[in-house]
Amino acid sequence: MGVLANFVVNVLPYITLLVFVVGVVYRVAVWWSRPSPAPIPVFPGQRSVGSAVARVLADVLLFRSLFRFGGNRILWLGSWLFHISFGLILLRHLRYFLGAERVPGWVNALQGIGVAAAVVISIPLLYLLLRRIVHADIKWISTPADYFVLLLILSVVLSGLYAKFFAKPFVVDVKYVIRSLMAFQPVDLSKVYLSTSFLVHFFLVQVLLMYIPFSKVMHFGGVFFSPTRTHYFGGEAHTKSSEEV
Amino acid sequence: MGEQLEKMYDVELKPGAGENYVCNLTKPEFAEVMATDIPKEPLPDHEMVPVALKKLDQMRKERKSVQLYLDICVRCGACIKQCHYFIGTGDPKNTPVGRAELLRKVYRAHFTISGKLFGSLVGAQKLTPEILKNEWYKYFYQCSECRRCSVFCPYGIDQAEITMAGREVLNSVGLAPKYVTQVISQVYKHGNNLGIPEPAFKYNCQFLEEEIKESTGVDVKIPVDKEKADILYLPPSADLFTNTDTMIGVAKVFHAIGADWTMSTYASEAANFGLFFSYDDLKTINLRVVETAKKIGAKLVIFGECGHAWRAARQFMEAMNGPLPFKFMNILEFTADLLRKGKLKNIDKSRNDDVVVTLHDPCNYARAGDLVEETRYIIQQVCNNFHDMDPSVTKERTFCCGGGGGLLTEELMELRMKGGLPRATAVKEVVEAHGVNYLAAPCAIDKAQLPLVMQHYNIPVQVGGIHDLVGKALILEGQEEFEAKKKAEEEAAKAAAAAVPAVCGLCDAEFASMDECCEHAEKEHKISKEQCDMACESKEGAGAAAVPAVCGLCDAEFASMDECCEHAEKEHKISKEQCDMVCESKQ
Incomplete structure (x- = not known):
């Protein structure tokens, strides 16, 4: 256990960081560098850079395109709830990263809602999982990887909840681990109490992070590059005025 | 919904x-x-x-x-x-x-x-x-x-x-599919998708000119291959054969504003099947347009009612073939702007009162062409009855006709009908709710595909373009006078025919009209009115004066030979005795 814990706490995080950062930067760099031979916006809306930005933001923050889906907005609700919860959980975890002595006030203020999000997120997660099994058409298009990533996130959530509510690690110990890693200083495992459930959670989080650059989870970056949304109806030669002649 | x-x-x-x-x-x-x-x-x-x-x-x-x-x-x-x-x-x-x-x-x-x-x-x-x-x-x-x-x-x-x-x-x-490669090869050979050779293209334009003249009395030109022109117009080539009312509507619009326009036999097609096939062909076909516009010094290139043509132009032409030394737009943007600015003055909406219209947004107008308001605006300016389909299937959410993207080919007919189901369902709703009988579909592929789809699903609507409706409602200068005259002439001819004296072939009795003669024949000779022409004969010569006539020298039309003869004497110095050399009765 000692060796394994040591690996998960003192070695793996740097590998994770390297894989995640290099992987994500590489993927984004590829998208960034690919040329667009022609503008291909999809109506409605984009007639300027501003409206293109607004459209991407509406998609990123409100999932507007999914909302347009029509009468059935369950998918929109499930996805949005999942992502917004995920975001709040991430923000909540900043308490382990920010402030050597005191956690910034705004991060403290987010703790309640962050924990609530961690509880709530299981519901959309289970919905996203179930719809792949229940609906014949969604089931048909699903690959093992689609189930894997949902199960991985679910296990991260559940291990985190267990660690928090049942194993109850000391916040200062977790923060000590994170701050040490950030300072590239080895963590002395004999000085801290880390529950097994915390170690499992910590490990699964790293698996998820390393998996991201190789997977469809990269959509979080790709959405900002989508030509049908980022391009707009421009051009010098087109006119809507009959008075050119 | x-x-x-x-x-x-x-x-x-x-x-x-x-x-x-x-x-x-x-x-x-x-x-x-x-x-x-x-x-x-x-x-x-x-x-x-x-x-x-x-x-x-x-x-x-x-x-x-x-x-x-x-x-x-x-x-x-x-x-x-x-x-x-x-x-x-x-x-x-x-x-x-x-x-x-x-x-x-x-x-x-x-x-x-x-x-x-x-x-x-x-x-x-x-x-x-x-x-x-x-x-x-x-x-x-x-x-x-x-x-x-x-x-x-x-x-x-x-x-x-x-x-x-x-x-x-x-x-x-x-x-590669035969349908798409064949169409593209025809563009390279003849300048258009249908493979219409130059003489036939020109002949059809003349034919349409005559058709307009016949119905409006106005000399509307459909120019082809003018050496210089301000506007280069690109029709979908089907508009010259099957969707001629669209072409007529467009020609009337250009005539009404006195535009200096032309079509070209080198680039006689708005459509660009390169979009369905390869960027190389997309670019090459667009290049024909650009070259032609440059050659004739066009300041404005206008694309006709064709969906994917508009995408090929709007999203690809400038990016691939630019910079462009001209402006370009869609004919629907053009006409909408003319209407908005009051440049098409004489519009009689009531001439479209026989139709209740709904609009099919061509996919490439709605999602790739930034063109959803102009279509509706034009229809509402030229028609009294317009009903949009459900908002879940219009504008950017419009459904394809089922035949776009290079699929408009015979061997895919079954798939095309299946793909047309959503559009048919939406049209059926407005037909049942509002009595819609005209499906406006401003795209050549729609005009080929949708009539089949509507027939397949038993939906009683006519499919046509938007400029078909514009053409009907737009009154050209001189058209009303022509129509009034034509109507008067028709009535006069009818009255004259009724008033032609007749003679009974059995007893040589003379009557003021055929009707009277027939009555006589029935009464005196027991010949039923249906068989009256066995006995009664109209005295043509006597009635000739009332038959409309036309002057062979100047094409002027007259209510009678007499009037024509008077005109011939006065204008052409031809004596009344020789009048039949120039005047011809229109019987």
Whole structure:
């Protein structure tokens, strides 16, 4: 256990960081560098850079395109709830990263809602999982990887909840681990109490992070590059005025 | 959303239902003349895979959209029921995501780390000739590149981009459809999709000019190949044969504002099938337009009522063939702007009172052409009765007619009818609710496809263009006088015919009219009125004065020979005795 814990706490995080950062930067760099031979916006809306930005933001923050889906907005609700919860959980975890002595006030203020999000997120997660099994058409298009990533996130959530509510690690110990890693200083495992459930959670989080650059989870970056949304109806030669002649 | 539309989305999953639909392969002579370099016939199996992979690699490197849309799909399925071919067939490979996965699985297996390591666990599969022939060639030609899926995709993934890339890969191994290559080869040979040679094109324009003259009395020109002109107009070539009312409407608009315009036999086609085939051909066909516009010094290029033509122009022409020394617009933008600025003064909406109109938004106007308001504005300016379809199926959410994207070919007829189901369902709703009887479809593919779809689903509507309606409502200078005169003449002729003296052939008795003679014949000679012409004969000569006549020297028309003779004496110095040398009775 000692060796394994040591690996998960003192070695793996740097590998994770390297894989995640290099992987994500590489993927984004590829998208960034690919040329667009022609503008291909999809109506409605984009007639300027501003409206293109607004459209991407509406998609990123409100999932507007999914909302347009029509009468059935369950998918929109499930996805949005999942992502917004995920975001709040991430923000909540900043308490382990920010402030050597005191956690910034705004991060403290987010703790309640962050924990609530961690509880709530299981519901959309289970919905996203179930719809792949229940609906014949969604089931048909699903690959093992689609189930894997949902199960991985679910296990991260559940291990985190267990660690928090049942194993109850000391916040200062977790923060000590994170701050040490950030300072590239080895963590002395004999000085801290880390529950097994915390170690499992910590490990699964790293698996998820390393998996991201190789997977469809990269959509979080790709959405900002989508030509049908980022391009707009421009051009010098087109006119809507009959008075050119 | 109406009940019928809602029900339409309950689709039963039928894997493999689309496997029967396959385009005929190109003939070598068509493949040969394509701008993009493709083999004349399918490569042998062992050569296919490496060639295809090389092309796929090129596609993802040359197009950001392709790379991104191969990478970021999460298979959420939001697009599945937005595809008309899925709604029609139920085949999961006919969903936007299912169709794209046919390409993505190959991309993953050959170009991604996870695909190479984990194979089918991450949905990766190595390319085989069978995948190319049985999956790609079938299913990438069961996509009309309508881009409806992109509206609903949370990341805006555009299946049309995947389809276009997939088709270019297919081209590289010689799997190209005959319909598309034939159409493109006709453009290269004759300048238009239908392959109308120059003399026939010009003849048809003259024919349409005569038709307008006959119905309006106005000399409206449909100029072709003028050496210099301000406006170059590109019709879909079908407008010169089958959708002539659209062409007539456009010509009337140009006439009404006194435009200096022309069409060209070198670029006599708005449509650009390169969009369905390859960027090389897309660019080459657009180049014909650009060259022609430059040659004739056009300041404005106007594209006719054609959906994908507008996408090829609006989104690709400037990017691929620019910078452009002219402005360009769509005829619907042009006419809408004229109406808005009050430049088409004499519009009589009531002339369209016989129609109750609904509008089919062509996919490429609505999603790729920024053109959804002008169409509605024009219709409302020239018609009194307009009813839009349900908002869930109009504007950017419009459904394809089922025949776009290079699929308008005989061998795909069954698929086309299935793909037309959503549009038919929406039209049926407005037909039942509002008595709609005219489906305005400002696109040449629609005008070919939708009448068949409407017939297939037993929906009693006429399909036509928007300029057909404009042409009917727009009154040209001199047209009203002509119509009034024509009407008066018709009435006079009728009265004259009734007043022609007649003689009874049996007893030589004379009467003031045929009617009177017939009565006499029945009474005196027991000849029924139906058989009256056996006995009674009109005395032509005596009635000649009342028959309309035309002057052979100046084409002027007159109510009678007498009037014409007077005119001939006065204007042409021809004595009344010799009048028959110039005046001709119109009987």
